[in-house]
Amino acid sequence: MGGSLVIQTSFLGDVILTTPLIAELARRGTVDVLVTPGGAAALANNPDIRTVIRYDKRGTYGAAVGMWQTIQEIRGRRPYKAAYLAQGSFRSGLIAMMTGAKERIGFRSSTGRVLYTIQVPYRPDRHHVERLWSLSMSDCADPPTRDQVRPRLYPSDEDRRMVDSLLRQSRSTDEPFVALAPGSAWGTKRWPYYVELAKLLADDFRIAVIGSKADSAIAAQITEALPPDTVINAVGILPLLASAELIGRAQAIVTNDSAPQHLASAMGTPTVTIFGPTVPEFGFGPLAERSAVAGNDSLSCRPCDRHGPQRCPLGHWRCMRELTPDYISSLLTEVLNPSVPV
Numbered sequence: 001m002g003g004s005l006v007i008q009t010s011f012l013g014d015v016i017l018t019t020p021l022i023a024e025l026a027r028r029g030t031v032d033v034l035v036t037p038g039g040a041a042a043l044a045n046n047p048d049i050r051t052v053i054r055y056d057k058r059g060t061y062g063a064a065v066g067m068w069q070t071i072q073e074i075r076g077r078r079p080y081k082a083a084y085l086a087q088g089s090f091r092s093g094l095i096a097m098m099t100g101a102k103e104r105i106g107f108r109s110s111t112g113r114v115l116y117t118i119q120v121p122y123r124p125d126r127h128h129v130e131r132l133w134s135l136s137m138s139d140c141a142d143p144p145t146r147d148q149v150r151p152r153l154y155p156s157d158e159d160r161r162m163v164d165s166l167l168r169q170s171r172s173t174d175e176p177f178v179a180l181a182p183g184s185a186w187g188t189k190r191w192p193y194y195v196e197l198a199k200l201l202a203d204d205f206r207i208a209v210i211g212s213k214a215d216s217a218i219a220a221q222i223t224e225a226l227p228p229d230t231v232i233n234a235v236g237i238l239p240l241l242a243s244a245e246l247i248g249r250a251q252a253i254v255t256n257d258s259a260p261q262h263l264a265s266a267m268g269t270p271t272v273t274i275f276g277p278t279v280p281e282f283g284f285g286p287l288a289e290r291s292a293v294a295g296n297d298s299l300s301c302r303p304c305d306r307h308g309p310q311r312c313p314l315g316h317w318r319c320m321r322e323l324t325p326d327y328i329s330s331l332l333t334e335v336l337n338p339s340v341p342v
């Protein structure tokens with residue numbers, strides 16, 4: 001009987017946090033992983049994975065046809081001993097069932113749980129990386145070591161060459177820099193003072209701005225506010241794993257509660273994560289050894305949403321507006337100073 005199938009069709013950050021589960025399963029046999037095309041980029045070159053299977057939920061032929069094509073592809077491979085539902089929708093459960101996997105293992109709290117053969121407790125008190133890893137363990141297993149739940153990304157030689165070339169455009173490739181990742185898919189999670197922070201930091205560091213094409217406007221504002229040879233604008237020009245490589249070379253990163261903090265966790269880059277409407281207690285905080293989180297703990301309205309609404313339902317958006325650039329800069333100083341406990 002075959003190996004394992006991991007189904008993870010959530011956001012990019014969730015895919016990165018699934019890599020320790022994949023690594024654990026790879027110690028026991030072959031692992032195939034079903035992800036969206038966006039998630040597949042994060043799993044390139046991963047030595048723990050035999051095949052990355054793409055499931056385009058929003059593809060040309062729509063969700064139903066996309067699901068049918070995906071099931072046919074999986075069934076054509078070989079039977080799996082077990083399917084691990086890292087994403088808990090009913091649709092994912094259905095895909096797992098139709099692959100013929102005898103064991104279907106997912107969280108007791110998931111929508112698709114009626115289709116599982118084993119339901120694992122969803123521990124709200126644990127980081128999500130541990131929750132996902134626990135899908136591969138019995139209830140009485142010891143807690144994981146730090147290394148067991150270390151997210152893993154594998155930039156290629158080409159990714160490294162792209163970063164070398166980008167850094168050469170702005171002074172030397174070895175000169176220290178701090179990465180800023182000002183974007184998020186959710187409006188209220190975008191801290192509004194990255195330009196001011198960049199100006200504060202520019203005397204001491206080069207700045208690299210990281211993000212997708214959607215972050216071009218804020219990246220342009222940051223770039224225009226700084227002398228040209230102090231800023232590297234990498235927004236929208238690097239593939240995902242090249243962005244991870246760039247983050248890996250940074251002294252530290254300042255990011256919102258968004259995918260770049262998970263890239264930084266995988267690359268071990270000291271991290272300051274700015275939380276607005278969400279909180280680290282949801283289980284998605286930074287995992288790099290030297291990390292700090294910023295959040296406005298004085299507000300009774302916070303957290304107001306698991307993801308973060310596009311607009312503040314109360315209109316004042318104090319969760320973000322009251323976190324000053326000086327405060328974020330002070331947290332950055334702490335994570336950069338090894339003698340300060342974080």
Ligand code: SF4
Pocket residue numbers: 188276277278299301302303304305311312313314315316317318319320
């Ligand atoms: S309701 Fe509170 S937590 Fe939510 S966005 Fe507004 S200020 Fe932030």
